[in-house]
Amino acid sequence: MEVRIADNAGFCFGVKRAMKIAWDELENKSENNIYSLGPLIHNKQAVDRYKEKGLVEMDNLEEIPSESKLIIRSHGVAEKVYTESKAKNMEIVDTTCPFVKKIHDIVKDFSHRGYKIIIVGNPNHPEIIGINGWCNNEAIVINKLEEIDDITFDPTQIYCVVSQTTANLESFDKIVQKLKTKINNLTVKNTICFATKERQISAIDLAREVDCMVVIGGKHSSNTQKLVNICKDLVPTFSIETKEELEKEKFAGFKVAGVTAGASTPDWIIEEVINYLKEI
Ligand code: SF4
Structure with missing residues (x-):
């Protein structure tokens, strides 16, 4: 193959x-x-x-x-x-990834200058817990747009909003737009890293030119499952963690297979899968 x-x-x-x-x-x-x-x-x-x-x-x-x-x-x-x-x-x-370190610096600097920090992201994610720890754990963390309705903003306070690096740009923009209707003095720092988006775009491009896709990564990894869903919409897609889960007979009839992998999948696991598929 x-x-x-x-x-x-x-x-x-x-x-x-x-x-x-x-x-x-x-x-x-x-x-x-x-x-x-x-x-x-x-x-x-x-x-x-x-x-x-x-x-x-x-x-x-x-x-x-x-x-x-x-x-x-x-x-x-x-x-x-x-x-x-x-x-x-x-x-x-x-x-620490330099893109995350940059957020720590922003949060520390702005909180020292009197800004109240708002972080857009999942409050339980280690990255967000870490970021909040650069402003004395005093940030407002917003995960979903609706949560803004339950927050009381101080009209005399200045605010600075940052995002989790893996946040979705569209959701971040919507949250920022809503915050602007509630806050007079809001500084916006878009700190999204585009590695996740680029991985998804590459998966779509590849799925369009192959007969099937193999997506490698944790069954509980949200970025991997997002790749699986994206590919599934385009071609038959196999979601696996290691090459042991591949079943030769399921590839009968496919000539070209595409391979992508979630953010936590090391190269050696990807290589093992590629070599196995090539032998089919
Ligand atoms: S997703 Fe972006 S911010 Fe996160 S570790 Fe990778 S490069 Fe760094």
Whole structure:
């Protein structure tokens, strides 16, 4: 079978960079453990590889011994994680994506200048928790347009709105338009990163030129399932996490298969799938 791969598949720039930095640290590690706060990414196979290499995952900073090495994930952390780990003499390996770091800087700067911060995004996502931690966790977090109706805005206050990097541009614009009807002095910082959008556009382009699509990524990964739905509308689509889920007979009659992958899918899993498909 001929196999074509989407232009933007798998890890985005920020995740690729973070995973490489973390891997290099593990390659050169001494006998001491290296820690991360939570999983580096939401991909079990990839995370297992890092664990085998010596990465220890912890949920709280308090659990990590003083003077250890701590890897900060690509979606960043609150300012207090830096101060608390410094107080414990820990060595920080900061893999925060530069696009996320930019939001931390904006939020810190504007809150110091007296602005009330509004963050558009999912309040439970680690990226949002981290961003809020750069303005003393005092931001207003808005996930859905309707939530604005329940918020009382102070007419004497100046506000600055930022977005989660993976926010949908259309939803962000709608929220900003509604906020403008309620707030006199609103500074808008569109901090959306277009890696997700680019991945979706590449998937659509590829699905239009192949007989079927294989989308690799977690069944619970929202960006992967979004790719699955986009492709399904155009061609028969198979959603898998690893090559083991592929069933040869299901590809009978297809000559050209397209492959794309969610943001947490490492290259080696994509390559395994491509090689398997080529052999069909
Ligand atoms: S999606 Fe964008 S902001 Fe998030 S890690 Fe990737 S490149 Fe960075």
